[in-house]
Amino acid sequence: MEAGEHALMSRAEERHWWYVGLRELLARLLPRAVRAPRPRVLDAGCGTGAQLRLVRDVLRPAYLGGFDTSAEALALARAKAPEADLYQSDVCAPEIRADGLDLVLSVDVIYVPGAARARPGLVRLAERLDRGGVMLLHLPAYRWLYSEHDLAVHGSERFTAREVGALLEGLGLRVERLTYRMCFLFPLVVLSRLPRLARPGGPARPVRSDLHEAPHPRVDAALLAALRAENAALLAGARLPFGSSVLALARKT
Template identity: 40%
Template sequence: MEPAEYDLMDAAEERMWWYRALHGRVMDALARRPGPAGCVLDAGCGTGGLLRRLAALGRPLAGLDYNPAAAARAHAKSGAITTAGDANRLPFADGVFAALTSCDVLCHRAVEPAAALAEFRRVLAPGGTLVLNLPAYDWLHSAHDERVHNTRRFTAGGAGALLRAAGFEAVEARYWNAVLLPLMVLQRKVLRSDADAKSDVEPFPPWLDASLYAATAAERVLGRLGLRYPVGGSILLVATRP
């Protein structure tokens, strides 16, 4: 990503509604499908917000980010072991992780999805859990995607097929951020359609941040009760390494 985006992430990811909603869904996925006992890797850990949240699991944690400064920030924020590295060529031995999370990484222009998924499978132990978050729909590509170097967005069906082709089993692919999708379309395609528009990561007025988070929280509760959304701004995937 652009260096400025790491600064925005570092400042916002503890409080901003989007990060809190995303991290909550990752935690839900690992609660449902924890995989075997052992270490959890966050591949593409950024500045460490998710690693800090994952500490609540009481499991050993490791993080990797392409940017060395971001990896250092992640260690300072979470206390996890972190390193700089490439998702296409993970610097870890085979089968050393019980679970692996990776949020909005396969979409980056420097990442080859098939290569990264092969690496994720390689470093997971048999029975290990993979949790991914991906941005949805190529037509939602915006100035923010350019700033964070996203070159691709996905559909739930296409992303699930990628995981199965990479050898993962019990693949779940579910849209989320469905309630707010119309607002995303308005913001990205109308209000900030200019190529020079600023990042989506920014401080929100407290009332607005609380309202947006409440919408995602209500959606999360309904999802736990079994409701599945046919569309959404993001896709959460959970799979098992056989």
């Protein structure tokens, strides 16, 4: 990841419409999916801690762990979830400090190393799930939507929903939810990518994440309102046919 990107993401997670919308969706979805009253939870690639804090607040886990390759990210995560068991590790070959996990979540992590490199680690994580436990993956969709943010965080792969479903089924898990996200706003996402699509082989430029350019507060509020409408549809059971992200939930039986 480019220097300073973790600090930028940590600030953006607090207020940017994209992060707020995802957090609000997970806050409603996870309590429905996780069966244990005091679950044991591991965030595989916890980044700067937004999901850790969310899980702590909505699930009240008996165990909350998280790992990341970045010491900078872990320092930011500790400030948000000081009670969590946080340590440096890699999703491709993870150290797993707890057994009988009820939830393993990984949000926009596997696309950095790519599915092939991450698969051995995912196998180990699935093995440590308790029966009835769930794995939640959230990943960027469609290779042709590769963005400046992907460059800044060194993302190597984007996915289709079918690819994510096949990945989870290959771990021996039963897929319960598989849908695209950001469907309602997809035309705007595509428009924002047009400059990059127009210069696929153009000259190299300094890498600058999309997050450096925060939208105007009114624009941010309008985008969040659209995302909240989409969240309501997803929580009602809708399966969206396209979007810029893939959300998948699979259970160990």
